[in-house]
Structures are given as structure tokens and as C-alpha cells.
Amino acid sequence: MFIIVKYGNNETLLCNPSCAVINLLTSIKRRAGYGNSNVIVDLSDETGLVKELDTHKYDYANKYVESHATYILVQKEPVPDNESIADSGSTPTPTVYQYTPLLEQYADLFPNYQLRVDHIEKKPTRKRTGGKSPSPAGRFQRTKDKKSDSAATKKGAKRK
Template identity: 30%
Template sequence: MFITVKFGADHQILLNPNCKVVNLAESLRDQCRCGPEVSIDLLDESGNLINLSDLEGCQDTATNYLKERQSYVLVKIIRSEGSEPARYESLLENLSKRHPELAERLQKLSNPHIRDKSRNSVQKKVRTPKETPFSSPTKTRAASQPKSRLA
């Protein structure tokens, strides 16, 4: 079992995730030359963060969180002071050219308040049955139609 982690100027490494999460994160920092002070995470091919920094304290193996033979992009977590959400920076150069959908997803994760504003600005009007065309009650329609004289 292995995973591929992409970083730098089109570098990639193979890692065996059959180890504790903390050991995998430490190995990633060593092989990618990130210092121990750098918070890192992995972004999968669907644009989901694995949240390695949250999992480093647990004793679970990384295979519980990572998929076999999957590719991941190494991401740096930039934590701000106060109540501001964390920002994410790709450690794979030119992510927007290589994987534009992942770059877009990473930007949305870094700016969640922008995503919420755009969601709130597009409000769909929900029609009630009274507002829809041809939805007048059956009694009204029947009363307005002339009765047949054939009876």
C-alpha cells in the first residue's frame, strides 16, 4: 500500500501510510524539507483536506484516513491570530495550471466567508402553489367553464 504526495516544482514521493499519523506527518516534513514548526495537510484529488494537523495527536494509523494509491497535494496551513479561519497554501508550485479545480477549492477553503456571501446573494424565490401558473383551484376552473348542453 502506498500514496503519492506532490509538492515543490513537480516533485512527488511515495509513502507507506501504514503507520501512525504523527509518523507520516513527520516523514512528510523531512522528505519535503518543511521545518517541524510548519503545519501541513494533504489535499486529495477531490479537493478535500485530510486534516493531518488535527489527527497528529491520535494513535490511529494513517490508512484510516488516506486511500490506497491516491495522489495528494501537500498544503501548508497558515493560522492567523484571533477568530480568523486558517488559510491554506499549496506547496506544489503552479497548482492553478496543473490542477485548476484543486486550486479553486483550496482558495474557497482559505476564504470561507467569501463563499458564504456568494451563496447568500443568490436567493431563489420559492413559489407557492397559488403563485404558479395554471394552479388555480379546481372549483374555480370548473365554475368558469360553460356547462355542456348535451346532457
């Protein structure tokens, strides 16, 4: 299994994605010449869809990329916020990122390339009410008292 990563002046890297995402991105960053910088790198496919691999650092990279596919190296930068969170007094909003392709003349090489991010909304989590266990093993079960048990068997015996 391998992927091709394009960057710079149409340079290519051959990479094995059968490893943790953090290892793949670190290797790509080092081999592309960004190893000693604070640049955050990610990959986008040939259409421009950013994979957002750094949000899955400890998963295997081959879950998020296709074998034998070509990817473009992109730089991920946080967009500076105009308001100070401490001054506003509200809850902090999620960080917004800007992506820049690190491949020169990408528009000529990939005419359908439009850089974009596919935002997947997180499913709302249900909060448990009470401190009891949700398993049936922890629930209290009523025991039948002997009088009602014996009366039921007597009625059943008379009907026969």
C-alpha cells in the same frame, strides 16, 4: 499500500500510510525539505479537500487516505485574531486556519482544484444527571414482602 504526495516544482514523494498520522506527516515534512522549520503540513486530495490529518495524530493514516491516490502538500497557518481574548472577557473561539498549497502551478496540474475544509460538527455530549451509575447493576430493586407473595399464590391456587 502507498500514496503519492506532490509538492514544490511538481516533485513527488512515495509514502506508506500504514503508520500513525504523526509519523507520516513528520516523514513527509522532513523529506519535502521543511524538517527544520515551524511549518505545519497537511494533505489535500486532487479536488482540494484538506484531510486535516493533524487532528488525528495517533490514528493510523490509512483510515483517512486512499491507497494509490495522489495528494497535494499544504501548509496550515493559524489566522491571527484581531481581538485579545483576555480583553473581551468571553470564551475563546476555536482557532481558524488558512491553508496554502505547497505545490507550484497547482492550478495547471489540477484544473478542478479548490482548496476547502470539510467541517464536521461534533455531536453534543449528554451530561449525566446525578452521581449514580447508569448501569442496571447499581440500581436498587424492591423485594416483595412475604404476605403479598403468599396471598398471590393462594388466589392462583383457588382459581384452578
